[in-house]
Amino acid sequence: MSRTLRTAQDLAEAGLISPDAVPGLEAVQVRYSVAVTPAMAALITQQGAPIARQYLPDAAELITAAHELDDPTADAPFTPIKGVVHRYPDRALLKPLLACPVYCRFCFRREAVGPDGGLLSEAELEAALDWFAATPAVREVILTGGDPLMLSPRRLGGILRRLDAMPHIETLRIHSRVPVADPALVTPALLAALATEKPLYLCVHANHATEFTPGASMVLRALHRVGVVLLGQSVLLAGVNDSEPAMEALFRAMLRHRVKPYYLHQLDPAPGTARFHVPEERGLELMRGLRGRVTGLAWPTYVQEQAEGAGKIPLGMAGMRGGAGQAREGR
Numbered sequence: 001m002s003r004t005l006r007t008a009q010d011l012a013e014a015g016l017i018s019p020d021a022v023p024g025l026e027a028v029q030v031r032y033s034v035a036v037t038p039a040m041a042a043l044i045t046q047q048g049a050p051i052a053r054q055y056l057p058d059a060a061e062l063i064t065a066a067h068e069l070d071d072p073t074a075d076a077p078f079t080p081i082k083g084v085v086h087r088y089p090d091r092a093l094l095k096p097l098l099a100c101p102v103y104c105r106f107c108f109r110r111e112a113v114g115p116d117g118g119l120l121s122e123a124e125l126e127a128a129l130d131w132f133a134a135t136p137a138v139r140e141v142i143l144t145g146g147d148p149l150m151l152s153p154r155r156l157g158g159i160l161r162r163l164d165a166m167p168h169i170e171t172l173r174i175h176s177r178v179p180v181a182d183p184a185l186v187t188p189a190l191l192a193a194l195a196t197e198k199p200l201y202l203c204v205h206a207n208h209a210t211e212f213t214p215g216a217s218m219v220l221r222a223l224h225r226v227g228v229v230l231l232g233q234s235v236l237l238a239g240v241n242d243s244e245p246a247m248e249a250l251f252r253a254m255l256r257h258r259v260k261p262y263y264l265h266q267l268d269p270a271p272g273t274a275r276f277h278v279p280e281e282r283g284l285e286l287m288r289g290l291r292g293r294v295t296g297l298a299w300p301t302y303v304q305e306q307a308e309g310a311g312k313i314p315l316g317m318a319g320m321r322g323g324a325g326q327a328r329e330g331r
């Protein structure tokens with residue numbers, strides 16, 4: 001299979017879902033984008049549920065629970081200019097596009113992301129970069145989206161060069177699913193675009209050890225060789241990684257691929273994602289299970305987004321010492 005699958009019909013023709021399921025999923029694909037890359041289609045065939053659940057649409061996505069929100073991280077009130085989110089004093093997000101290589105069924109931005117969505121025009125991008133140039137308190141720029149590694153190397157390189165040249169910007173960060181979900185996009189031209197003067201951290205989104213395929217392994221090594229610092233971020237997901245063996249295997253796989261586990265996210269309450277929810281107490285239990293047995297290099301910070309855009313809080317430092325109940329600490 002050589003193309004990304006974008007409809008329920010495509011998925012049925014590829015043998016990833018039953019043809020009988022197609023009519024029931026057509027309403028889902030109208031509401032939430034679908035994309036399964038050749039690499040992930042092959043992995044679903046090999047590994048089954050832990051990968052399939054992340055990418056294959058499900059009729060349950062059309063059921064929105066009472067607590068679920070369209071914009072669970074509440075970016076909108078912190079948007080000074082299109083494409084920028086400024087929530088913390090020393091860092092800000094730049095979202096140059098809203099397209100992704102795959103569309104994760106649990107995505108917290110699922111109401112916004114899609115293949116046609118959110119590419120900043122040249123003028124909008126210029127205005128966003130001008131905002132960064134005029135905001136000296138911001139020392140770190142976090143490129144996210146969507147997935148910034150979906151940009152052409154020329155466009156991404158142009159953005160990075162501009163940010164690299166701003167004296168007050170000290171670090172650059174990109175959040176991406178591309179190295180695991182579509183490693184073929186990491187071309188020599190893209191690697192050249194990522195060779196910045198200032199430190200560049202690439203936060204790789206992966207939720208299951210088997211996502212570190214030989215293709216992913218090759219591009220992670222190549223990224224490391226051009227000086228990119230690799231971090232890992234994962235979401236705690238029912239049926240994907242909510243067991244001690246799965247969690248341990250995931251973080252050990254990251255370390256073997258030069259990726260330092262950075263964040264484990266509690267699921268954000270995006271619409272139609274209830275089937276992925278794992279209670280916080282269970283997450284704390286899993287994290288406690290790693291302590292002592294698994295190298296500290298493999299421990300990410302377990303975090304949750306607070307309501308109304310108040311940012312992330314780490315979960316469970318108190319819970320590590322005692323009961324899982326009173327588990328939160330502010331930062």
Ligand code: SF4
Nearest residue numbers: 100103104107146177
């Ligand atoms: S790659 Fe990231 S932004 Fe895109 S659908 Fe998946 S979780 Fe959402």
